[in-house]
Amino acid sequence: MKIVVLDGYTLNPGDLNWNGIEQFGALTVYDRTPYNTKDILKNIGDAEIIFTNKTPIGKEVLLNAKNLKYIGVLATGFNIIDIETAKQKNVIVTNVPDYSSVSVAQFTMALILELCHHIGAHHMAVQQGDWIQSKDFSFWNFPLIELAGKTIGIFGFGKIGKATAKLAEAFDMHILVHNRTIYPEFESNNLKFVPFDELLAKSDFLSLHCPLTPETKNIINKSSIAKMKQNAFLINTSRGPLINEKDVAEALNNNQIAGAALDVISKEPMEKNNPLLAQKIALLRHILHGHQKKHAKG
The missing domain is CATH 3.40.50.720 (NAD(P)-binding Rossmann-like Domain)
Structure with a gap:
């Protein structure tokens, strides 16, 4: 064979x-x-x-x-x-549906924390001497956001969505979920299943965890972005074509949403004319598959 x-x-x-x-x-x-x-x-x-x-x-x-x-x-x-x-x-x-659930959920929260604290940017500022030149004992170049009490919207409630919800709960976040199937056993005072429009309207952090299908392709577009909060953040660790990249780039540049963190894009490696090369966005290199332990388990 x-x-x-x-x-x-x-x-x-x-x-x-x-x-x-x-x-x-x-x-x-x-x-x-x-x-x-x-x-x-x-x-x-x-x-x-x-x-x-x-x-x-x-x-x-x-x-x-x-x-x-x-x-x-x-x-x-x-x-x-x-x-x-x-x-x-x-x-x-x-396929291997379980091999990366915990890793993706962990990385999702890492991206959310980066959006809240701009750790990378502040590290670079220190390396470039900004702290040395500061008149005060501490400084920050961006507003810092506390997660407790914020609302995370999870689109897709498979193994990764569930793992992300578990971590978000540990940060004392409110959790809204939109999924094809509603699981009453997961509902609580802190976790609610809601229609998609409500997910968009109420989420401070909208995190995508659904498969790419004809129904979910470009699910985040000009129309759905218009229903989001202006201070909301978008996180995608699922599949790049879930979002319309041109619409998201325009929303970021026009201050329609506060920022985005994306580990996936529609065409990888990224092309130099990708509209997502914009401000207020954290772009990774589809690195979630790279955990050694996860490869061995797979």
């Missing part, structure tokens, strides 16, 4: 091994596979099993990978796979 890993570098940059997979067949690991049908098919070859993290497996690939029987998506989201064509070809597709 032939097994191919299409983008091994993102999964294992050298600190782990592939022994667990090698025992099942002849393994070929490609550090990276260009995102075009020709190169993807070339690297798949006649393999029966492939693993991918972000390399897309579209309709044309599925129709031409004659021996393919199984696709392992080594990530939580599986929007990179043409699921309908996979079903038609009887190709099994699996």
Whole structure:
């Protein structure tokens, strides 16, 4: 049996091994596979099993990978796979829904804390000598925000959404949730399920934790932003296309919302003309997958 890993570098940059997979067949690991049908098919070859993290497996690939029987998506989201064509070809597709829930929730709170305290900017200010030149024993370049009593709106209440709510509760935040399914057992004095418009209107921090589907694509757009508080912050650690980047950039530059922290964008790596290269935004590099312990567990 032939097994191919299409983008091994993102999964294992050298600190782990592939022994667990090698025992099942002849393994070929490609550090990276260009995102075009020709190169993807070339690297798949006649393999029966492939693993991918972000390399897309579209309709044309599925129709031409004659021996393919199984696709392992080594990530939580599986929007990179043409699921309908996979079903038609009887190709099994699996993902790893639990491997990063705690890490993503932890990082979500880290982003919220960065928005509240501007730790990175204040560190740079100290390094550049601002504190040395200060007349006072302390200084700050931005208003600081206390989380206790603030409202976090969580869009999507799967494992990551639930883990984020648990951490937010520890910060004494009020929690609003919008989800397809309402879970009465999770409701309390401090956690309420609400319609989407209410989530937008009442959240001080709006955090996205839903999968990318036709229904959720561009869910944050000019219309939804108009319903948010002017002092609200947007956090996206899910999938880049959940937001309309042009609309979010305009909202930030026009002071419609207070700021945003994004670990994901629509096209990665970021292109130099991306409208999100704006002020009042913390942009990361889709780094949430990078926890070593999480890779080993996955």
